[in-house]
Amino acid sequence: MEEQYELIKNDALQQFEFNVKGYTPLIEFVMIPEGDVFLTHTEVPMSLAGQGIGTQLVKETLEYLDENNLRAVPLCPFIVSYIQKHPEWEKIVVH
Numbered sequence: 001m002e003e004q005y006e007l008i009k010n011d012a013l014q015q016f017e018f019n020v021k022g023y024t025p026l027i028e029f030v031m032i033p034e035g036d037v038f039l040t041h042t043e044v045p046m047s048l049a050g051q052g053i054g055t056q057l058v059k060e061t062l063e064y065l066d067e068n069n070l071r072a073v074p075l076c077p078f079i080v081s082y083i084q085k086h087p088e089w090e091k092i093v094v095h
Helices: 053-067 077-085 087-092
Strands: 008-010 015-017 026-031 036-043 071-074
Touching: 015 053, 026 053, 036 053, 036 077, 053 071, 053 077, 053 087, 071 077, 071 087, 077 087
Parallel strands: 036 071
Antiparallel strands: 008 015, 015 026, 026 036
């Protein structure tokens, strides 16, 4: 079973992140006052690649947005691909 990591919303750096063994997988974001969150870039350190950490990070970020009545504007191809595979998240996506 894959390990679960705690989602951190780092407002100072404008990123959602995990702390994983001293590394910081992250999703960069820009939030506008209307409640739309532009998800611009996902980054997982090479040493953590292939462990499902990026996928978990996207899932938890979308859950956070949903729980806080925010809408996603996915600009990162990794996030766009995740949403295509999990169409239940279309409900919070701005088109």
